């Protein structure tokens with residue numbers, strides 16, 4: 338992408354409305370624009386990050402055996418009257434009526450709709466287990482939307498739902514998602530710690546929240562430092578096999594949110610020097626809720642014994658539009674964002690330091706062509722801005738590698754590669770730049786982790 342043709346409305350000044358660094362940087366880097374309280378447009382750069390996150394989530398869901406689909410944002414109220422949640426959900430639910438005065442709502446979550454789909458088609462235990470997910474916009478009329486897309490009213494969520502014949506099978510489905518989540522966040526470069534959590538309006542008796550530690554987080558959390566050392570299950574993990582040992586290894590270390598923490602237990606189980614008592618951002622939550630919705634909505638399957646029984650379910654959410662600011666909270670410095678390569682909007686920014694210099698520009702144009710051909714996501718700063726301003730923008734938007742070419746290098750056959758995260762600069766021969774970047778970036782994509 339040539340910057341001269343792109344839409345990257347960066348801001349020089351710190352926006353006053355932003356209280357936390359991620360919100361500030363998302364506005365300054367031209368990633369989002371607020372349209373009303375808790376409603377945001379995703380501008381091109383922000384949207385690229387969102388899509389990279391979505392691709393990682395989709396790959397890891399597929400690896401774990403979940404099947405992608407798409408449900409609408411609007412839902413009929415009747416389904417929610419069946420489960421009893423139409424009234425329970427209160428003011429967070431945006432209620433709408435259509436021209437025929439039929440009651441609709443903008444979905445805050447999809448347990449009811451997926452249970453309706455399930456009961457319409459699935460009759461036998463032979464069709465189980467089943468895990469269906471989608472990535473779709475949700476609306477919750479939050480009392481205090483804040484911190485940009487960290488807590489917005491409209492937000493993008495991956496929500497998945499598992500269906501099993503009994504509790505034992507449902508726990509296996511829960512384990513698959515638990516492991517998939519560990520891998521998903523890890524591929525984004527994030528340490529998201531699974532913590533015992535309250536089940537809230539979703540209901541049920543088994544739940545974990547995945548929490549990224551951050552001072553600006555809204556949840557108080559308590560955990561054993563040891564959990565940060567646990568191994569991430571590899572890409573070739575057998576998701577059809579028994580994952581209980583992985584889950585029990587992770588859950589053996591104490592980790593709970595403030596709603597669930599038992600201080601006496603925390604202090605008894607975790608030696609003082611290993612106790613983390615901190616703030617965190619909830620980037621996902623998984624629940625097992627048994628037959629809560631299937632009983633209320635009559636979603637039955639025939640078991641091997643020929644009898645009908647309510648299906649056992651769980652639900653599994655990841656907040657995509659919250660992950661973007663969570664990543665920035667974890668990865669930034671005084672100059673701007675420092676994206677991990679796997680979620681970066683572009684992998685390389687090519688800086689032409691003097692577009693008026695013909696030699697410099699022709700070398701940069703060729704380099705741009707070669708980078709694209711090598712399969713590298715490149716943003717080419719071919720604008721007439723001065724070098725200082727180009728460096729500042731490149732640092733602000735946080736692209737992991739800067740390939741810098743000026744008139745002097747163009748003549749001596751040299752370019753410079755700057756690593757955004759370490760700040761290290763390295764001179765390379767022009768013809769070595771693309772192969773070197775390719776070799777460096779490949780493992781950082783984390784495709785095979």
Ligand code: ATP
Pocket residue numbers: 446477479486487488489490491492494537619620621622654655656657658659
């Ligand atoms: P919170 O406690 O932060 O209000 P929640 O527990 O109500 O969130 P879930 O129903 O568990 O949310 O939704 C799954 C995920 O969706 C959350 O883990 C979070 O990452 C994301 N999410 C929930 N509410 C919002 C919101 N208002 N803005 C952005 N992301 C959200």
Ligand code: MG
Pocket residue numbers: 546619621622
């Ligand atoms: Mg939650």
